[in-house]
Amino acid sequence: MSNLGLKIVEHIDRLPQSLIDGYKGLATANIADVMGRFRAMDYTVKSMNRLGVHLVGSALTIRIHPTDNLMIHKAMDLAKPGDVLVIDAFGGKENAVVGELICHYAKIKGIAGIVTSSPIRDTNAIYNMDIPVFARGATPRGPLKEGSGEINTTISCGLVPVNPGDIIVGDDDGVVVVPKSEAVSVLEETKKIQEKEQSIIDGMYESRSWERKWVDETLYAKGYSPVKG
Template structure:
């Protein structure tokens, strides 16, 4: 449906739940490493919850005016359990885009979490909720509800492009976006990285050493030779 400055695509293709569930044991940082560190949202998009948060789900994308969240309310009505609301408010800093009421209703509906590069409000309540919210700080100034915006189109959040159905993974380090067409390959490579890092840590703990030869090898490749 398209009316004036409103565009709503009601549905999108989601990846199988079994595939999404395999991401629940993966760290956002390791996933970001696999993707060349280009799909990690910038440092301003941080968890607003207690330590230990882990978010995995399918991106339901929303683009709104920086001061208005009517399309967020409509997106909640369209969302399925396991979706993550990813909100592009053009990096707005003046108005909170979500708060306690939206977060509670999203949780009741089975939505996996909310990600925005704009502020939120009611941070004390959200901090104590068992519902992942990632945002750019907080402000008491609430949003308007005039209605311009889009649902389920390509957006940008935290300087990263997000398509409907991409996998969103968030933890205490921040948020990464896995393009849905790369989901299987990224999953397999991330598992290998985590197994390799565990092996390195186990060896360090046993021997008290970390093999450092690779440092000088890289320096030599760059033309530096220690004397």
């Protein structure tokens, strides 16, 4: 009998915690730029907490039916401290798949955060909690707990592929997914970008100007010519 639709991979490879921690404080916008402006989740996957949230952790992937969250409960039992539950509910919009009780238990387990492209509920409680939760809005309609689903397989969340152990970073702009195989180089390049941007900002305020030559150079290279008269 096939185990598709009821598949649980209990043990996955995670990157060194020191590498994952390197992403703390890095902006999702800069990380996305390094990855060619790809690997950023759809704009509907937004923080459900107070402003200033920052999520960093290792992806524990979950695929569920849009109306059922049994596999989320199983995944929490398998999760290690620092994991991020990334939930693929096939873009379901009718049922909340995460609520306050799940968030409290996740916090107790040391789970770093929760990301889903479906709705949640108990938003007031979650808004005031210190566990990052990213979701597609809210609804009071809860889920069933019947099965089926998969844990730690390749999923899609927010229109981005996610593999177990990928690095998840979230802030007030949204969520990005850093593939495990690219984690070192993306980290190095993101730090360079943030240092460069800070240098530009500092220079702006020191000189009260911003070098704009590149704007016209880019336009002229594309064939632009001024319209006179």
